[in-house]
Amino acid sequence: MPILTVDQVMHAYVTNQSAVLALDHLSLNVERGEFLSFLGPSGCGKTTLLSIIAGLIEPTKGRVLIEGKEIYTMRQTIGYMLQHDYLFPWKTIKQNVTLGLKLTGKYSEKTEKQTLALLHQIGLRDVDDRYPNELSGGMRQRAALVRTLATDPKILLLDEPFSALDYQTKLKLEDLVWETLKQYRKTALLVTHDIGEAIAMSDRIVLFTARPGKIQKIVTVPDSLKACTPFQARQHPDFPPLFQMIWKELENIEQT
Amino acid sequence: MNKHEWLQRIYDQHLSHEKREKRIVRLFQIMIMVLFFSLWEIASRFRWIDPLLFSSPSSVWHLLITKLRDHTLLAHTTVTLTETVLGFIVGTIIGVCFATMLWWFPRVSKIVDPYLVILNAMPKVALGPILIVALGPNMTSIVAMGAIISIIITTIVVYTSFKxxxxxxxxxxxxxxxxxxxxxxxxxxxxxxxxIISTLKVNVGLSWVGVIVGEFLVSKQGLGYMIIYGFQVFNFTLVLLSLLMIALLSSIMYQLVSWLEKKLVKGA
Structure with missing residues (x-):
């Protein structure tokens, strides 16, 4: 059974001016441990889809199932990471990363210890009692990752989490996130504008058309690239041809 | 000279520069105060200004000593200070509670929006006589004055920041x-x-306005009463003494709020 099923989802945004179709008959299956990327022009409803999968908004039509169950019963199995870290500036890093544990009632000495251990493992040492404004952008995004992983979600939704970072930090974080997710066998959905990032990190890449958002094509990344870390994948000989192919597909989408 | 020493020297220079700057600012501040009071005293002595109207620092000082000796100043000050602090706290708490309610129930906020605009535009001190009739000519109505003057503006500002x-x-x-x-x-x-803290700072001033006006109207005790009494018997030394007391106390309250700000606002 797929861990995530998106079944004939339609979503419309209603304003005083009009009702606009954002997602049109979207269906998708995701297997456990898979890494999927959503690529497409802006306004193609990628973030809308992520919000629907997270249970933050209800689709106008259609269903989302996690392990065959409706999402509102399964909300706690999902972790969401945003474009900016949105660490709470008035909380220390320790209070920030344990926030999810406290809200979901999973907080205990043991889970706190595990979370702090993950924080240290991910390269954030001696920052437990610091405030977010004392940390660099990359460090903050890493803390946000720990906050998301702390509640042990089965599916991670990553909404352009690297786009606000400088290039070097972004490459380093891609590797770190990729390795961490593989190590804990997490399923992940990544929204991105960056074709290279999608290829380097994913197992499958979903190409979207815009207005309304529909799936144009699903590209499977060859095993040779899947086996590499994102940084290695970018150097791999199979990388440029795939890049070219996706580039052309996206060009086609924009022209139609 | 190595790099470390050089950096240390630059740092030391910076520190001594900052220190000097601070000292100059403080010096001018003190000079203005001394100048103000000396000029006032001299102008009064030489009758450049009418001492009956503008009094003089020495007369205010003598009155202060007298009023401290017969314990009346302390009594009046305590009354006013209690009223102001109570009015300030009650006004702020009710304002924040209203703001919370508006945030919690968006429909309520849509419904009451025009009424908030009207209430905010209305001069709250004009409600004074009604409050005194309703609550009686006592401390309660004065505290209510101190509170009511800041409730609406607190509600609006805090609700906006919630949104x-x-x-x-x-x-x-x-x-x-x-x-x-x-x-x-x-x-x-x-x-x-x-x-919320910055509205607290505004509310310190507003509560003083409400309480002093309330004391004008009730005319029983407090610094506001001292002002209105001094005015009626043409004792402007008494009026000025009350004014100086109010200035002193409201600055202390303001400083306390600033101190609270440092405690409450973390990681900013």
Whole structure:
């Protein structure tokens, strides 16, 4: 059974001016441990889809199932990471990363210890009692990752989490996130504008058309690239041809 | 000379420069005060200004000593200070509670919006006589004056800041399945602390206005009463003494709020 099923989802945004179709008959299956990327022009409803999968908004039509169950019963199995870290500036890093544990009632000495251990493992040492404004952008995004992983979600939704970072930090974080997710066998959905990032990190890449958002094509990344870390994948000989192919597909989408 | 020593020297220079700057500012501040009081005293002695109207620092000082000896100043000051602090706290708390209610029930906020505009535009001190008739010519109505003057503006400012909290913080909380109460406690309220503190600073001033006007009207005791009494018997030394006391106390309250700000606003 797929861990995530998106079944004939339609979503419309209603304003005083009009009702606009954002997602049109979207269906998708995701297997456990898979890494999927959503690529497409802006306004193609990628973030809308992520919000629907997270249970933050209800689709106008259609269903989302996690392990065959409706999402509102399964909300706690999902972790969401945003474009900016949105660490709470008035909380220390320790209070920030344990926030999810406290809200979901999973907080205990043991889970706190595990979370702090993950924080240290991910390269954030001696920052437990610091405030977010004392940390660099990359460090903050890493803390946000720990906050998301702390509640042990089965599916991670990553909404352009690297786009606000400088290039070097972004490459380093891609590797770190990729390795961490593989190590804990997490399923992940990544929204991105960056074709290279999608290829380097994913197992499958979903190409979207815009207005309304529909799936144009699903590209499977060859095993040779899947086996590499994102940084290695970018150097791999199979990388440029795939890049070219996706580039052309996206060009086609924009022209139609 | 090595690099380390060189850096240390630059740092030391910077520190001594800062220190000097601070000293100059403080010097001018003190000079202005000394100049003001000396000029006042001299102008009064030489009759450049009418001492009957503008008194003089020495007369105010003598009156202060007299009033301290017969304990009346302390009594009046205590009354006014209690009223102001109570009015300030009650006004701020009720204002924040109203703001919370408006945030919690968006429909209520839509419904009461025009009424908030009217209430905000209305000069609250004009309600004084009604309050005194309703609550009696006592401390309660004066505290109510001190509170009512700041409630509406606190409500509006704090509610606006509640609404302006970045929705993505709520999104983060929602992904952990947080309840609306938790949104408020974890994100909305702490994110609005800086705004709440700055309304506290405004409210310090407003509460003094409300309380002094209330004491004008009730005319029984307090610094406001001293002002109105001094005015009626043409004792302007008494009026000026009360004014100086009010200036002193309101600055102390303002400093206390600033101190609270440092304690409350973390990681900013």
């Amino acid at each position: 302006e909290v970045d929705a993505n913080y709520i999104k983060v909380l929602q992904t952990f399945g947080a309840t609306k109460r938790q949104w408020f406690i974890e994100a909305i309220l702490p994110a609005s602390f800086p705004t």
